[in-house]
Amino acid sequence: MSRSQRVISTRFPTTYLFADIAASDDWDNLEHLANLTSRRVTQNSEGWGMFRPEDCAQGEGATLAMAPFAYLSPGGSRFTDGTYGAYYAGRDVDTAIDETVFHTEKFAREGRMPAIAFEKQVIEARIRGAFHDLRKQLPDKRILAPDSYAASQAFALKLRHQEKSHGIIYPSVRHAGGECIAVFLPRLISHCRRTIHLAYLWDGTRITSVQERSLMKEINPAGKRK
Numbered sequence: 001m002s003r004s005q006r007v008i009s010t011r012f013p014t015t016y017l018f019a020d021i022a023a024s025d026d027w028d029n030l031e032h033l034a035n036l037t038s039r040r041v042t043q044n045s046e047g048w049g050m051f052r053p054e055d056c057a058q059g060e061g062a063t064l065a066m067a068p069f070a071y072l073s074p075g076g077s078r079f080t081d082g083t084y085g086a087y088y089a090g091r092d093v094d095t096a097i098d099e100t101v102f103h104t105e106k107f108a109r110e111g112r113m114p115a116i117a118f119e120k121q122v123i124e125a126r127i128r129g130a131f132h133d134l135r136k137q138l139p140d141k142r143i144l145a146p147d148s149y150a151a152s153q154a155f156a157l158k159l160r161h162q163e164k165s166h167g168i169i170y171p172s173v174r175h176a177g178g179e180c181i182a183v184f185l186p187r188l189i190s191h192c193r194r195t196i197h198l199a200y201l202w203d204g205t206r207i208t209s210v211q212e213r214s215l216m217k218e219i220n221p222a223g224k225r226k
Contacts, residue, residue, distance in 0.1 A: 002126055004089035004181060005096040008067075010121035010197065050084070055185060061192025064123055069186055078149050079156035079168055079182040086167070087183040093122060093196075095178030101200060101207050102174045108202050118200040119213075127181060129188040132159055134170040135179065144173050160184055 050069065057065035069085035076082035090096035104118050138144065142151035159165035166185045172178030183189055197213035 002128060004091065004125050004127050005093045006087070006089040006123040006125065007096045007100040007120050007198065008123055010119050051186060055187045057186040057189050057192070059190060061123075061125065061190075064192040064194070065125065065186050065189040076149060076153055078152045078173075081153045081157060084160070084184070087127075087181075087186065087189055089123075089125065089127065089181055089183075090172065090175070091179040091181075095172050095175040095180060096122065097198070097210055098175035098178070099172060099180065101210065104200050105202070105207050108207075113202065113204070115204045116202050118202060118207075120198040120200060122195045122198065123192055124195050125192040126190045127183060127188055128190070129166050129183075129185070131167045131169045131181065131183075132163075132165050134168060144171065146173050156182070 056062070065087060068087050072082055072085050073080070074082050077086065077088070080086045088099070090099060100120065108116075108118075134143065140151055140155065142148070143155050145151065156165075156168065159168065166188060167181060167183040169179065169181050172180045199211045199213050200207045201209050201211065
């Protein structure tokens with residue numbers, strides 16, 4: 001998967017972190033202070049105890065690549081149990097959108113959130129390396145269960161620790177025909193760059209549509225096509 005698409009949360013239009021609390025002349029100093037305790041920045045330069053410095057992402061967009069390895073999800077995800085990170089992405093934008101629409105809806109339902117627009121941004125990156133491939137052969141169909149990560153987390157943990165896996169390529173669970181990847185070794189991710197801004201429109205019950213903010217273009221997730 002040489003090109004990949006990842007959707008992350010953001011704010012649109014982009015606002016500088018310290019814009020509302022300090023004069024612009026102080027921004028550089030404040031950013032330096034914030035970076036001293038930033039897991040993402042520190043891990044990128046020092047390994048942060050999880051990776052050797054040479055195994056961290058380098059070059060353009062390195063901090064974007066390192067973010068999911070620095071900020072762990074306590075509950076885990078499909079191929080992590082919460083003790084380590086993974087960079088998830090889709091081969092194309094539609095796949096990345098449908099995967100994240102599902103998780104955004106789940107988050108909103110559990111939080112009983114009122115109608116709101118979730119601001120998102122697409123991250124494009126190059127991914128190169130040898131990965132375990134589940135597209136043609138799936139050892140256990142429960143690995144891709146739509147509502148449980150028990151089998152997939154156990155499978156990934158074994159691959160990562162016993163076989164030193166660099167990651168997993170697998171069929172998308174949320175987008176028919178789509179392909180996804182979970183990368184365990186950040187140095188295999190390069191040339192990360194921000195592309196389009198999106199808005200996921202939540203009506204209090206479900207996400208009714210996805211819009212591209214810069215063009216105000218509607219992109220309906222799978223299953224919600226008109």
